[in-house]
Amino acid sequence: MMRFVTWFAQALLVTALALIALPRLYDMAFAPRVAPTYLFYSPVSQEFIYREHHGNHDFVYASESGATYDRPAFEKLLPFIYYKNMDIWGLLPIRIDGQSYGRDTIRDARQVVELKARELPGNRPEIPVYALIDSDPGRARLSFPEDVFVPRDSGLEVLNVDVNRPDPDLTDRFNAALAGAGFAFPARLVAGKQTILKPWDAGVFLVDATGAVFHLTRTGDTPHAVRTPIPADLGIHHIKVTESTRREILGLVLTGDARLFLLTMPGYGLIELPTDGYDPDRMNYKLLLNPVAPTAVYGDDKVVHGVAMTPDYAPRAEYARDVPGTADMAHARIARALFPLTLSLQDGPGPYLRWHLAWSGWAGLIGIALSLAALFGLARARRAPLRQTLPAAALVTLTGPAGLLAVLAVPGHR
Amino acid sequence: MRALAMKEWIKLRHWLGLIGLGHLAFGAWFYLSMRHQFRIEHAEMIYYQANRIGRLFYDDLRYVPLATGAVLGAAQFLPEVLRGRLRIAMHLPMGLGALILAHLGLGLGLLAVVLAFDLGILAGTVGAFFPGPFVASALATAAPWMLAGIAAYLGAALVLLEPDRRTQAVNLAVAGGVVALCHLSAAYNAYDGAIWGLAVLVGLMVPATLRAAARFRDGGTG
Numbered sequence: 001m002m003r004f005v006t007w008f009a010q011a012l013l014v015t016a017l018a019l020i021a022l023p024r025l026y027d028m029a030f031a032p033r034v035a036p037t038y039l040f041y042s043p044v045s046q047e048f049i050y051r052e053h054h055g056n057h058d059f060v061y062a063s064e065s066g067a068t069y070d071r072p073a074f075e076k077l078l079p080f081i082y083y084k085n086m087d088i089w090g091l092l093p094i095r096i097d098g099q100s101y102g103r104d105t106i107r108d109a110r111q112v113v114e115l116k117a118r119e120l121p122g123n124r125p126e127i128p129v130y131a132l133i134d135s136d137p138g139r140a141r142l143s144f145p146e147d148v149f150v151p152r153d154s155g156l157e158v159l160n161v162d163v164n165r166p167d168p169d170l171t172d173r174f175n176a177a178l179a180g181a182g183f184a185f186p187a188r189l190v191a192g193k194q195t196i197l198k199p200w201d202a203g204v205f206l207v208d209a210t211g212a213v214f215h216l217t218r219t220g221d222t223p224h225a226v227r228t229p230i231p232a233d234l235g236i237h238h239i240k241v242t243e244s245t246r247r248e249i250l251g252l253v254l255t256g257d258a259r260l261f262l263l264t265m266p267g268y269g270l271i272e273l274p275t276d277g278y279d280p281d282r283m284n285y286k287l288l289l290n291p292v293a294p295t296a297v298y299g300d301d302k303v304v305h306g307v308a309m310t311p312d313y314a315p316r317a318e319y320a321r322d323v324p325g326t327a328d329m330a331h332a333r334i335a336r337a338l339f340p341l342t343l344s345l346q347d348g349p350g351p352y353l354r355w356h357l358a359w360s361g362w363a364g365l366i367g368i369a370l371s372l373a374a375l376f377g378l379a380r381a382r383r384a385p386l387r388q389t390l391p392a393a394a395l396v397t398l399t400g401p402a403g404l405l406a407v408l409a410v411p412g413h414r
Numbered sequence: 415m416r417a418l419a420m421k422e423w424i425k426l427r428h429w430l431g432l433i434g435l436g437h438l439a440f441g442a443w444f445y446l447s448m449r450h451q452f453r454i455e456h457a458e459m460i461y462y463q464a465n466r467i468g469r470l471f472y473d474d475l476r477y478v479p480l481a482t483g484a485v486l487g488a489a490q491f492l493p494e495v496l497r498g499r500l501r502i503a504m505h506l507p508m509g510l511g512a513l514i515l516a517h518l519g520l521g522l523g524l525l526a527v528v529l530a531f532d533l534g535i536l537a538g539t540v541g542a543f544f545p546g547p548f549v550a551s552a553l554a555t556a557a558p559w560m561l562a563g564i565a566a567y568l569g570a571a572l573v574l575l576e577p578d579r580r581t582q583a584v585n586l587a588v589a590g591g592v593v594a595l596c597h598l599s600a601a602y603n604a605y606d607g608a609i610w611g612l613a614v615l616v617g618l619m620v621p622a623t624l625r626a627a628a629r630f631r632d633g634g635t636g
Contacts, residue, residue: 002511002624003625003628005621006621006622006624006625006628007625009618009620009621009622009625010588010618010621010622010625012618013588013592013615013618013619013622014584014588016615016618017587017588017591017592017615020591020595021591125551125601125602125603125604125606127464127465127547127548127551127602128547129461129465129544129545129547129548131458131461131462144456144458144459144461144462145458146457146458148458148461148545150545150546150547159545161457161458161460161461162457164457164542164543164544164545194462194465194466195462195466345595345598345608345611347599347601347604351468351599351601351603351604352603352604352606352607352608353598353599353604353605353607353608354607354608355608355611409581409584410581410584411578411581411629
């Protein structure tokens with residue numbers, strides 16, 4: 001019995017590693033990379049157009065109505081994206097809906113706001129220590145402060161990073177400012193863009209224990225806390241803060257039920273964005289802002305959705321398209337037959353590694369049948385009794401070639 | 415059991431002295447290295463690099479447990495198989511499983527002391543320059559490195575005890591595979607939800623080592 005247990009443990013170990021390594025080596029050798037589909041709404045042709053990748057160097061530029069283009073013609077349909085090229089080609093200013101748009105007009109009016117799945121809490125690790133950037137440093141560029149805060153259950157703790165010790169004075173000031181604004185600890189969420197590589201600093205947003213959203217900024221050693229009019233019952237999951245020179249948009253607000261809002265300034269206004277078919281944990285969301293047709297594009301490696309809107313964000317056109325991917329390619333079909341069961345330790349959408357055990361479907365029965373045939377062929381050649389082969393057969397039946405490799409690599413038990 | 419512990423102590427004491435000195439020297443260097451970075455760079459920039467860019471200031475520790483586990487495993491089992499000492503021990507009034515588990519238990523216990531020292535150095539050094547949340551993150555980030563050390567120790571035993579060259583190569587690949595999985599990501603806290611799977615794989619190496627020992631006793635059969 002002991003011999004069987006130790007044999008099984010070693011065979012299981014080899015099987016697990018083979019379930020990880022074999023498909024990975026196969027993919028490295030044969031799998032092509034397929035880029036995601038880029039979907040846009042053309043304010044020129046008034047329809048959705050896309051760039052689709054079919055592996056290797058095969059790119060297709062086409063429209064939802066079936067027209068195909070070469071790359072320059074495709075770019076000319078997107079003056080708010082490729083305006084620098086169009087300027088070089090002498091195609092600006094361009095007239096759309098009777099309005100003329102030159103290079104400078106376009107540059108000042110366009111903006112891209114993006115929320116990636118890997119940015120969401122739960123998909124990325126975060127050390128809860130936040131810099132207290134001075135929003136009005138009295139000089140041209142922002143600089144990193146020596147003060148950071150750590151949210152504690154009963155308040156913020158402000159620390160000086162030079163000495164790694166709490167600063168009681170600043171701690172009292174910031175907690176007093178938040179208390180004065182009606183903040184209830186502990187904080188559920190802290191959100192801000194913790195970098196100085198931005199044109200200005202919007203400070204941080206904090207969601208308190210009741211769900212109310214507060215905006216905290218710092219000028220010198222003076223904190224400013226404001227309770228925003230954002231409804232406390234919105235169920236906020238994440239706030240993406242983005243500071244652009246246009247100073248019209250503060251960021252995006254994602255709720256727990258996958259509704260997404262544009263956070264505007266001044267006044268902390270919320271504009272609900274289209275989210276039909278949006279899965280925040282898998283999909284990246286991109287809002288392409290322009291003065292004619294702001295467009296929301298979101299998707300993953302299976303499907304891409306596009307919703308074009310009027311300048312006041314009312315939906316005007318929608319389109320969804322399956323991403324070609326690699327699932328129907330020959331190498332993928334062979335892989336499904338060869339590797340009925342795969343195990344992986346992979347990141348995605350954020351840096352967290354996760355275990356995935358996947359069954360390839362009915363095609364995997366081919367790999368299992370071939371592996372079992374090889375196993376019984378070997379057993380017959382070695383004149384091994386059937387009873388002795390059964391544990392190995394069970395392992396191969398469950399795992400296919402990975403189990404066969406383990407049985408061959410780990411000498412059989414007697 | 416006491417005799418076995420004495421035998422292991424006599425065999426390993428010089429190696430343990432070297433490992434202990436090496437880790438003391440590493441601990442001192444690790445602290446000075448961190449301190450040096452805070453002396454030549456503004457602390458706020460180091461915070462930014464550590465927290466937002468994800469630079470691991472304690473990355474020097476990454477392969478220390480791995481090297482320690484491999485050295486300790488080799489020091490403990492290489493003399494046993496090279497000079498056939500283990501065969502003599504197998505004549506003691508003690509089952510093979512208990513004998514090997516006692517060897518592994520002693521080795522893993524010593525390794526645990528060294529790894530605990532490393533974690534103490536890590537927590538103390540990071541805590542001297544960063545607040546508590548950084549210490550918690552550093553310990554979680556270093557957890558798979560510690561498992562890699564245990565995998566390296568068990569891998570050394572698995573390879574050295576196995577008498578057949580072909581199976582020895584398989585065991586080397588298995589140990590290498592488990593260690594590689596422990597070092598798959600360079601991001602902090604990346605293994606927070608996956609460490610259990612690595613622990614299972616490392617755990618499976620213990621009965622696998624018992625099997626290698628049985629094969630050693632039986633001259634490569636079984």
